[in-house]
Amino acid sequence: xxxxxxxxxxxxxxxxxxxxxxxxxxxxxxxxxxxxxxxxxxxxxxxxxxxxxxxxxxxxxxxxxxxxxxxxxxxxxxxxxxxxxxxxxxxxxxxxxxxxxxxxxxxxxxxxxxxxxxxxxxxxxxxxxxxxxxxxxxxxxxxxxxxxxxxxxxxxxxxxxxxxxxxxxxxxxxxxxxxxxxxxxxxxxxxxxxxxxxxxxxxxxxxxxxxxxxxxxxxxxxxxxxxxxxxxxxxxxxxxxxxxxxxxxxxxxxxxxxxxxxxxxxxxxxxxxxxxxxxxxxxxxxxxxxxxxxxxxxxxxxxxxxxxxxxxxxxxxxxxxxxxxxxxxx
Amino acid sequence: xxxxxxxxxxxxxxxxxxxxxxxxxxxxxxxxxxxxxxxxxxxxxxxxxxxxxxxxxxxxxxxxxxxxxxxxxxxxxxxxxxxxxxxxxxxxxxxxxxxxxxxxxxxxxxxxxxxxxxxxxxxxxxxxxxxxxxxxxxxxxxxxxxxxxxxxxxxxxxxxxxxxxxxxxxxxxxxxxxxxxxxxxxxxxxxxxxxxxxxxxxxxxxxxxxxxxxxxxxxxxxxxxxxxxxxxxxxxxxxxxxxxxxxxxxxxx
Ligand SMILES: [Fe+2]
Ligand SMILES: [Fe+2]
Ligand SMILES: [Fe+2]
Numbered sequence: 241x242x243x244x245x246x247x248x249x250x251x252x253x254x255x256x257x258x259x260x261x262x263x264x265x266x267x268x269x270x271x272x273x274x275x276x277x278x279x280x281x282x283x284x285x286x287x288x289x290x291x292x293x294x295x296x297x298x299x300x301x302x303x304x305x306x307x308x309x310x311x312x313x314x315x316x317x318x319x320x321x322x323x324x325x326x327x328x329x330x331x332x333x334x335x336x337x338x339x340x341x342x343x344x345x346x347x348x349x350x351x352x353x354x355x356x357x358x359x360x361x362x363x364x365x366x367x368x369x370x371x372x373x374x375x376x377x378x379x380x381x382x383x384x385x386x387x388x389x390x391x392x393x394x395x396x397x398x399x400x401x402x403x404x405x406x407x408x409x410x411x412x413x414x415x416x417x418x419x420x421x422x423x424x425x426x427x428x429x430x431x432x433x434x435x436x437x438x439x440x441x442x443x444x445x446x447x448x449x450x451x452x453x454x455x456x457x458x459x460x461x462x463x464x465x466x467x468x469x470x471x472x473x474x475x476x477x478x479x480x481x482x483x484x485x486x487x488x489x490x491x492x493x494x495x496x497x498x499x500x501x502x503x504x505x506x507x508x509x510x511x512x513x514x515x516x517x518x519x520x521x522x523x524x525x526x527x528x529x530x531x532x533x534x535x536x537x538x539x540x541x542x543x544x545x546x547x548x549x550x551x552x553x554x555x556x557x558x559x560x561x562x563x564x565x566x567x568x569x570x
Numbered sequence: 571x572x573x574x575x576x577x578x579x580x581x582x583x584x585x586x587x588x589x590x591x592x593x594x595x596x597x598x599x600x601x602x603x604x605x606x607x608x609x610x611x612x613x614x615x616x617x618x619x620x621x622x623x624x625x626x627x628x629x630x631x632x633x634x635x636x637x638x639x640x641x642x643x644x645x646x647x648x649x650x651x652x653x654x655x656x657x658x659x660x661x662x663x664x665x666x667x668x669x670x671x672x673x674x675x676x677x678x679x680x681x682x683x684x685x686x687x688x689x690x691x692x693x694x695x696x697x698x699x700x701x702x703x704x705x706x707x708x709x710x711x712x713x714x715x716x717x718x719x720x721x722x723x724x725x726x727x728x729x730x731x732x733x734x735x736x737x738x739x740x741x742x743x744x745x746x747x748x749x750x751x752x753x754x755x756x757x758x759x760x761x762x763x764x765x766x767x768x769x770x771x772x773x774x775x776x777x778x779x780x781x782x783x784x785x786x787x788x789x790x791x792x793x794x795x796x797x798x799x800x801x802x803x804x805x806x807x808x809x810x811x812x813x814x815x816x817x818x819x820x821x822x823x
């Protein structure tokens with residue numbers, strides 16, 4: 241998922257008897273499955289939590305351009321280059337819808353970007369891992385977009401109307417990305433020995449980071465309960481992670497690649513695959529800024545923003561001149 | 571030079587222009603000044619790569635050696651490339667990238683307009699599809715050049731510098747040689763020299779609105795469209811673009 245460890249103001253759910261009249265009516269609406277719309281009353285913490293979650297999701301789409309952009313100029317065929325360009329263009333578009341959804345809550349895109357650049361907002365941990373060989377591009381589409389879809393399909397039912405609608409729109413494109421990614425890696429898994437080696441390397445490196453996308457285990461996820469009650473979060477981290485593993489293991493097997501975790505095994509009793517936990521200390525390192533690419537990613541984004549200042553200023557100045565000329569002419 | 575030899579050269583010129591410019595534009599991915607520009611630049615690059623597939627696909631057909639568009643894009647060396655030098659110069663800042671785009675789009679849209687009437691149906695069909703995309707590219711790059719030229723003092727200065735740097739690369743788009751003469755004779759493509767007047771009018775109007783001054787030199791760097799002398803930059807670009815195909819020959823991707 242693109243939103244990890246979103247903090248609410250409190251741990252646990254606010255008990256009904258502590259709620260005001262308004263809060264109770266709000267919760268009843270959510271329980272009845274009625275969407276909350278921008279003009280509706282909402283608790284401050286609901287608004288703040290959503291802004292953080294949607295903002296983090298938007299930032300993830302934007303920063304996510306970088307690891308994929310890393311291979312656009314080296315794509316091996318014209319068709320692969322075109323597919324990758326189209327995908328990255330979609331991701332930037334997702335960033336736009338999501339910033340717009342956050343704007344309906346009263347937070348501007350510029351402010352969210354400022355918070356990101358100051359290190360006060362995060363993006364998904366997955367984008368702090370490098371893309372090292374061409375198979376990584378297939379693996380990102382298949383595993384990363386695949387993991388994002390599992391989370392985002394659940395979020396289509398989220399209580400906030402604009403967010404839910406953004407998810408519905410985005411999920412269609414993400415599914416397309418995941419399919420294309422799988423095709424790209426399939427081509428390699430069934431290709432030359434070197435290509436197969438690249439595919440295996442990509443799966444080995446990206447498997448655990450992909451599992452981390454769903455966030456820490458439920459028992460360590462202290463902010464989940466209120467978000468679940470508000471239907472900002474719809475399924476638990478562990479449920480989503482299990483769903484991802486169950487869907488992905490047979491796909492790895494179909495590719496004829498080795499499983500990236502020796503403990504992956506079908507558990508007849510549970511009706512699910514067993515698997516190893518990712519190394520959560522690594523996850524917390526990445527979240528704290530010590531992942532392999534954190535510094536480079538943020539420097540790249542800040543540089544793009546700073547280098548672009550004169551462009552934004554210039555276009556704004558021109559738009560003002562034009563508007564003034566129009567007024568003068570009237 | 572036989573007609574097919576000339577036709578091949580013409581197709582490589584069209585396809586290499588879009589390939590190399592598409593590559594350059596794609597280098598911006600994730601680094602644009604604002605998200606809308608990331609989207610627009612990716613979209614422009616995508617259109618150009620799509621056009622490359624058509625031009626080089628047809629080039630392979632005309633050549634008749636069983637080469638695909640990918641073979642031509644990824645397995646030729648610098649001296650076989652036929653793009654104008656303008657499209658291979660490095661991106662520079664956003665202003666230079668957009669100025670280069672505008673100077674190319676203006677030529678491209680006029681050229682494609684003529685190719686709609688090509689005697690070769692395949693050329694006319696490619697032009698038909700590409701001209702719609704390029705009309706949009708031109709509108710965008712023209713608006714951006716105007717906005718930045720007539721923006722702040724700094725944006726104006728940067729756009730003027732971009733224009734001064736790029737202007738000597740404009741003339742090559744209007745050079746004519748025996749390939750062009752052969753294409754004119756066959757009714758396949760116009761004489762590039764004949765496009766200059768329309769170009770100057772179009773570019774002059776936009777750059778005037780942008781409050782920019784066209785350098786008064788008509789000096790033109792040449793050597794790209796006939797492959798005699800590319801810039802030093804093209805070799806680096808190809809090194810990056812062709813790496814996987816070169817390192818793992820015979821693999822399919
Ligand atoms: Fe996305
Ligand atoms: Fe994504
Ligand atoms: Fe995606």
